[in-house]
Amino acid sequence: MNAPDSSQRMIAVGRLHGAFGVRGEVKLESFTDPEKAIARYQPWTLRDARGNPQVCEGVKVREGGKGLVATLPGVDDRDAADALRGVEVWVPRSALPAPPPGEYYWVDLEGLRVVNADGADFGRVSHIFNNGANDVLVAQGERERMIPFVLPTYIVSVDFDGGVVTVDWDADF
Secondary structure (H helix, E strand, O other), X not given: OOOOOOOOOEXXXXXXXXXXXXXXXXXXXXXXXXXXXXXXXXXXEEEOOOOOEEEEOOOEEEEEOOEEEEEOOOOOOHHHHHOOOOOEEEEEHHHOOOOOOOOOOHHHHOOOEEEEOOOOEEEXXXXXXXXXXXXXXXXXXXXXXXXXXXXXXXXXXEEOOOOEEEEOOOOOO
């Protein structure tokens, strides 16, 4: 069985960090590479701490002294901009370009089956996170396994057609 279609899933691409100046601009942390590419992926869905979504179209992004600054339609003063502190910026997976060969969007891996070279089934990719040293794939099956996402040392192959990630990982770990 193939993994669910990830093109309709939403991906966090940035975070707002409050007011920049007095005209309603906001400081913007971008998770994209390059950072300014975040401006190409619109419309944005803004999600507050409670997960409440608000669609925002027509955002303008520019480089500021210490990072990116965004101008959002309808946000016209410092108080309105500061009220957006901590709001996350999300876009549909389908808005992003295809990754280069050998690279993956984490969301595309979620739901794939994880097996080792001996055929032991570790369950499915629950999520991936970065621990500071490298990315870590979390496989959730009869128990949770955390496998360093290091190619080809631990991650042997990713087969999207077959819906499988093959790992070099002992079933007892």
